[in-house]
Amino acid sequence: MKLIFDWLDDRSGYRNLLHEVLYEKVPGGARWRYVWGSCLTFAFFTQVVTGTLLWMFYSPSTQTAWESVYYLQYQVWGGWFLRGVHHYMAQAMIVLLVLHLMQVVIDGAYRAPRELNFWFGAMMMGVTLALSLTGYLLPWDQKGYWATAVATNLMAEVPWIGTAIQKIVVGGVEYGHHTLTRFFALHAGVLPAMLVGLVFVHIYLFRKHGIHVKEPRPKKDSYFWPDQILKDAIACLAVLFAVVALTVYFNGAPLGPPADPANEFPARPEWYFLFLFQLLKYVPAFWGAVIIPAFLVLWIFLQPFIGASRPGHQLNIGFWWTLIAGSVALTLLAFSEDRSNLRHAAALKEADWQAKRVLSIVQEEGIPPAGAVSLLRKDRENRGRNLFAAQCASCHRYNGHDGRGYPVDDTQSAPELAGFASVEWITKLLDHEHYISDEYFGGTDFKNGTMARKVLFKYTSEEKELLPRIAVLLSDMAKLPYQDSLPEKEREELLALFYNDDLVFQDGLACIDCHDIDSEEEGYAPDLTGYGSDEWTVAFIKNPEDERFYGEENDRMPCYGRDSKLTDEEIQILSDWIRASPAN
């Protein structure tokens, strides 16, 4: 073995090189405050290795980016772990960057003769942030798509060349294949290559000037190997442990629903850019994109000169602490505003629903060449809730919301439709108090109609006890997928109840006097034959003004089919969706 190493050393001189690398003097002995640079190098090394491995799975196009990431996350052995490590190490890198920067600032390591290295460090910080930004888009999920769109729109704020820069980065005007190929080339090629080059210069300059010793020196001088390396390695292990813990805890990196320009999502950047996001609520985009970054660049350039004097150094420390405190405050503000925003919470819940939905469809059908987004767009359940939100929710509600979970600003003026035609739903409908409440017809003319005033209001307590049985009869006709059918005998009994005089009032009115079931005649009130069934619901949505339903008594319910507001297919989807599940 020794012979081989001797031969290798003779030909390469590696022992000298190793000696040079390892036996760097550490004046004042090894210290924990020096570990951040090594931690960052370790983090970057991890990103390069895991990134290269991720490269084996990633396919940058609008039909395959999300899909290949999905495949890695859910189909590849340990894919979730590899992706998780890359994702959380990227976040750890940002934290380490701030720690390293603050250590350099507080220790005054940015001052002469280390100005140049400070500037190189700042450049590396910029490249690292650019890596985060470009990586955020690559999974091509809703979150990355909408957030990165904001970031690239900011580029256009740069005077004269802004729109050109934006087009170059995006690969055109619209987000598409070229955006992904370019972002991928930047993320996996251009930016890492720049960072590798900068790391070499940074380390070279660092070795040239040696460690900047923070006085007083705690111990006698020692060497990089093994004392400082041990401390560095322990710190790196701690970073590694944190990253693995986050990866395991969160089951790897998140993957939202596939990007869809027609499907809104509240754009939020990764947490470390949230302060900028929040800032843009108060200052014009031009400030966020140009003036503030330009000021920062200028400050970083001048910082070594400002810090030459003791007060100047204090000013620099104060500047960075203020910047960090401001960023933390803005970040907290962004979080708290989002937390108190009901619409934002609903949007996140909706995205979560879509992400789970698309996974379940993919597991059943696989992903077609058109990509996973086409599955969601075609999915009848997803379309149903979107149609309800767009067409019905301004008057109706579904579990109190718009069908997707969003709160509705307009006042409810038509019945709640979650669990429509179920036994519970009809039982409540036949209760006078519920009937005239906003949950049913309180917002319509029917509040003062015959049914409310002359029928439900006048029931005796004995008659009221019969109503749940009528509800069972009516609900059975709906043939809802989640309810069992009535035995024929029971149905016959209930029909007899509907037809006979048990529910007659002082003025002689019975159900059958206005409503029909299984009869050729058209009664005064809606025909209840097949009430709530697919056929009944579709026909009702198509034309509630039909004689079979409300006729001229219709109060504001649009005739979606008759007036071509919706296609037959859309009405069918809506009916299927409304009838699909019980109320929550």
Added chain:
Amino acid sequence: MSTDEEHSKDRRKFIRVATIGASAVCGLFPLVSGIPAVFDPVKKGAGKKSSVPWSRVAPLASLPEDGSPAKFEVIQEKVVDAWTTYKDIPVGAVYLTRTNNEVVAFNLKCPHLGCAIDYRKQTKDYFCPCHNSSFALDGSVTTENSPSPRPMDTMETKVEKGQVWIRFEHFRPNVADKIPLS
């Protein structure tokens, strides 16, 4: 050697071992974190023999009755390529020959190294233009020093309602036995 010196020596040794150990963990971790994913294709292929689906190739009537071969694409109903699921796409090609109602199917790929085999009408044989393997109409190797270690690969066929169906497969190249790829 005094106890102090020994103690100090032990301490140095411990630091050295601990440093090498911790550095090795950090250095290897990124690669190790991706090893399962990289070896996923090997794991997926191991130990399971999935049944080969039947694919409809052509109407029996479209095959020459004189027993000369005709080339057809094999369209598979469902093909899963990593994350994409394709429907009704070509997965390869075959030569079909017919004797009465019996159909023999040969994979277009040469058993040597997978080049596409030609049918030569004039000499009535199959010929691989890459490394000059040649095969008789029954698929057998015709030359003594043929690069191909085995005859052309046949696959299971059936005729149903006038349509030819086959179980299309690929086989490991350049070995004497016909071993399906999995």
